[in-house]
Amino acid sequence: MSKKVQPWSGRFGQPVAELVKRFTASVGFDRRLARHDLDASLAHARMLAERAIISRKDLAAIERGLARVRREIRAGRMAWSLDAEDVHLNIERRLIALVGDAGKRLHTARSRNDQVATDVRLWLRDEIDAVRRLLAKLERRLVAQASRHAALVMPGFTHLQVAQPVTFGHHLLAYFEMFERDRERLAECRRRVNVLPLGAAALAGTGFRIDRGRVARALGFEGVAANSLDAVSDRDFAIEFCACASLVMVHLSRLAEELVLWASPRFGFVRLPERYCTGSSIMPQKKNPDVPELVRGKSGRVFGSLVALLTLMKAQPLAYNRDNQEDKEPLFDAVDTLKGSLAVFEGLVAGMKPVAAAMRAAVLEGHATATDLADYLVRKGVPFRDAHEIVARVVRAADRAGRDLAALPLATLRRFSRAIGADARRVLTPEGSVASRDHVGGTAPAQVRAAAARARKRLAAGS
Numbered sequence: 001m002s003k004k005v006q007p008w009s010g011r012f013g014q015p016v017a018e019l020v021k022r023f024t025a026s027v028g029f030d031r032r033l034a035r036h037d038l039d040a041s042l043a044h045a046r047m048l049a050e051r052a053i054i055s056r057k058d059l060a061a062i063e064r065g066l067a068r069v070r071r072e073i074r075a076g077r078m079a080w081s082l083d084a085e086d087v088h089l090n091i092e093r094r095l096i097a098l099v100g101d102a103g104k105r106l107h108t109a110r111s112r113n114d115q116v117a118t119d120v121r122l123w124l125r126d127e128i129d130a131v132r133r134l135l136a137k138l139e140r141r142l143v144a145q146a147s148r149h150a151a152l153v154m155p156g157f158t159h160l161q162v163a164q165p166v167t168f169g170h171h172l173l174a175y176f177e178m179f180e181r182d183r184e185r186l187a188e189c190r191r192r193v194n195v196l197p198l199g200a201a202a203l204a205g206t207g208f209r210i211d212r213g214r215v216a217r218a219l220g221f222e223g224v225a226a227n228s229l230d231a232v233s234d235r236d237f238a239i240e241f242c243a244c245a246s247l248v249m250v251h252l253s254r255l256a257e258e259l260v261l262w263a264s265p266r267f268g269f270v271r272l273p274e275r276y277c278t279g280s281s282i283m284p285q286k287k288n289p290d291v292p293e294l295v296r297g298k299s300g301r302v303f304g305s306l307v308a309l310l311t312l313m314k315a316q317p318l319a320y321n322r323d324n325q326e327d328k329e330p331l332f333d334a335v336d337t338l339k340g341s342l343a344v345f346e347g348l349v350a351g352m353k354p355v356a357a358a359m360r361a362a363v364l365e366g367h368a369t370a371t372d373l374a375d376y377l378v379r380k381g382v383p384f385r386d387a388h389e390i391v392a393r394v395v396r397a398a399d400r401a402g403r404d405l406a407a408l409p410l411a412t413l414r415r416f417s418r419a420i421g422a423d424a425r426r427v428l429t430p431e432g433s434v435a436s437r438d439h440v441g442g443t444a445p446a447q448v449r450a451a452a453a454r455a456r457k458r459l460a461a462g463s
């Protein structure tokens with residue numbers, strides 16, 4: 001046999017151009033799949049031996065060789081080479097160097113097309129598990145802060161204008177809900193990731209009497225891809241993951257934005273832990289919220305990965321096309337960015353301290369209990385639209401007097417409606433306002449505590 005550079009060079013009369021070699025190689029980044037490539041090869045080889053497609057002796061040699069390659073890779077002693085293009089051919093080449101002909105039999109009944117799809121799915125499955133663990137950790141921190149501050153009053157906003165009082169705990173639990181949906185979505189995404197492509201070979205399946213179910217079970221897949229053309233060309237699973245990751249980043253970016261606002265002296269609602277802030281090289285007084293700002297910015301990278309993968313797949317004819325090699329870098333980057341952002345947010349949320357006085361002062365500045373006064377009038381028999389009108393006039397008067405509605409004396413309030421009595425005082429306080437919203441999903445401290453307890457249960461039950 002002639003000396004070949006690539007396992008496929010036999011067909012060519014000329015060696016591939018150096019430039020093209022570099023352009024087409026993916027080993028620089030797909031080395032990251034090495035562990036999963038080895039796992040998949042092992043399961044494949046064992047099935048081949050069980051089916052007597054290769055001999056027991058060959059299997060033993062392959063197992064020995066792959067174990068050695070695994071050790072070399074772990075120890076950083078693997079000589080990755082551009083000539084061998086990608087992670088798959090690098091490992092195969094090393095295996096052949098170690099065990100000879102047995103190594104050359106490993107690729108029987110498979111192609112790099114089903115091989116790479118399998119590796120990426122195995123890898124992503126592990127990463128989804130890691131992301132879901134990070135989400136649960138962040139959620140626990142949110143729930144802990146929410147329980148601690150279940151009764152702490154702050155302004156709730158619409159249009160970034162003070163709207164109605166809420167509790168800090170209630171506000172934080174809104175994020176718990178978002179992240180809990182994300183965790184659920186990722187679990188559903190994982191089910192679709194966890195399907196075995198191997199056996200599809202290049203695109204049409206293989207003439208060998210393979211046992212795909214056996215390989216699937218060995219690798220922990222929940223099923224086998226039902227169509228070989230789809231198996232090698234589908235990247236929905238990567239797109240779907242990036243969509244889930246994008247939503248997590250949307251949620252993180254919303255919380256990030258709030259932390260940036262709240263940490264600003266104009267709001268002064270929270271103090272961020274110093275270990276999570278940075279200073280300025282020129283302004284000695286600065287304590288900047290760079291961490292939430294970066295997370296806000298990094299959300300763009302993850303959305304970018306999603307759009308990159310959608311664009312990559314759009315209009316691709318069946319089955320495998322080399323375009324698909326471009327799936328890895330956006331996917332890897334999305335995973336890294338997401339994990340980094342979640343990890344850093346866990347510490348940020350755990351260490352942030354609300355400033356009760358600033359929150360309360362802001363509630364008392366925005367006529368936050370105007371709706372409560374209108375509701376009070378309704379309970380006294382005034383139709384809601386009239387009540388709304390009456391309170392609107394009270395608010396204008398309060399503005400003219402430069403005071404909050406809740407600070408107006410009873411006599412002044414009664415000038416607008418005789419239905420207002422001394423008992424209106426209680427509904428005008430922020431504490432009275434939040435306490436009155438005492439239903440499932442409401443901001444009453446008792447409801448927030450109950451919601452936090454339910455949240456803890458969901459986290460404990462959720463796998």
Ligand code: ARG
Nearest residue numbers: 026086112113116322324325
């Ligand atoms: N490195 C390739 C990829 O990531 C592996 C599959 C190559 N297949 C092929 N027919 N050239 O997609």
